[in-house]
Amino acid sequence: MPFAVLAVLIAVVGLTWQHRTDDEAPARAAGCSVPGSDLALTTEQSANAATIAAVARSRGLPPRATVIALATAQQESRLRNLDYGDRDSLGLFQQRPSQGWGSPEQVQDPVYAAGKFFDHLVEVPGWETGDLTTVADAVQRSAFPLAYRQWTGMAESLAPVLLSDQPGQFSCSFTPAAGVAPVAERAPAITDAVRREAGTPTLEDGVVSVAGAGWPEASWAVAHAERFQLTAVVMDGWRWTPGSGWETTPSAFALPLQLHLD
Template sequence: MTARRRPVPLAEEQPRGGASRWIARSLILTLVALVGLGAWFGGRSLLQGALGPRCQATAGGSSVDFDPEQMSNAATITALALRRGLPARAATIALATAIQESKLRNIRYGDRDSVGLFQQRPSQGWGTVEQILDPEYSTDKFYDALVKVDGWESGTITVVAQEVQRSAYPEAYADHEQEGRILASALAGHSPGGLGCRLNDAEREADVAMLGRLLDTEYGLEAKAGDGTLTVTGTSDQIASSIASWSVAKAVDTGITGVTVGDRRWTRSRDSSSWSWQTADDPAPAQQVVLHLT
């Protein structure tokens, strides 16, 4: 007689299938967790990038934003135009040119031997590499050439900038005229409170010596030291407004923590509130700008 095979109880069959399903579910949950974790870190990275140091200039209802390095260079270009007694149109042309040539970065490379903010070439008589890489020197050389162009005050930016630069792509300068206008208006003081920068906390004490040198070189002005402050007196309300915007743009280099002009104050911060100016608890006298160092 053939022996009957004992049927395997259902209870004995379940562990094998149940274990498989458990393993599969665990793998799926682990995979979902890893994907979610990756998305969180990726999103966090994007968020940190979006909320990183940034500067914004606003004039006439329009805004442009650049990183602090770019805005610091834009402030130098604009301040030197004012020191020379040139109208905002000069700064607009220079800024549009520098945006096209270097994206407002003081770069050490370019086409052939071109370097610096305006991609000036030592071989074409603009100066040595070291000189051209000094933003103040290269900007002054640009203005030296600009004011020699007939009709530069009213000529189209494409024609005027080309007369100075001799670019292979002169039409590109016009692409940045609007950006140049907004920057020039905010940084030259024609749009008071038009510039703010969202910055990380200062990593060191404010550099008073650097501030003094920059104010002297770029505005021809001296600052008076106080208790944790420097006070600069402008020659007009417009110049005071320009110095205030300039100081915000230079905060990334100098360690300034706040700026007061009139009844408005900018305070260094990592959040979006630092893009705008708030009511000052202690207003500054007319035409004076107070730079807070601590």
């Protein structure tokens, strides 16, 4: 193609792109971050990480369990709930139904998969203090037993934030989807997830309240906010929205955790 023609085409493409960006509001990049860290995750990764932390917390396991699980899932699936893998491996931890980890449907359920990982983890002698990659491989029996070590820093940065009882430690942003289903259609999924991972939900006027929940549950809600298209998360004088993140909204009394659907 002659250079002059190529230059014209490039210019036209450039003008077309500029015209579109001028006319359309740019979509907010979806993602989650840890204050004071360069760690960045997608909202999908964050939701899965928050689920792993929630399962560990529900079992009363120490933070070390969450660190090991996060590093393992990052290595196995990049914290994605995969429907494929080596041979019959599936899910966050690439667990194999043929090896007794559960049915294909079960190992692709992040709550179940995390629970099975922890079932095996706590049976590893010295797992609380042992080398992360050695302990993880004792559970996974990987063909690459040293690979988990590279994610130690990531897991050690993320786990304390997801488990923290301090305000606003974890935040995500995204552009709300167009044509979101009515609250009545979305409510069953969010209340079921809350019941399994965060506490006992109460739904009223488009708001799911979780009595007795703390900041770890609030971080869990923010991590899952895009999945359930939450418009706000409110916790004890703080308010999170997908556009502004966490902001203080001082109140005269401590409210239960609230997840707003509209």
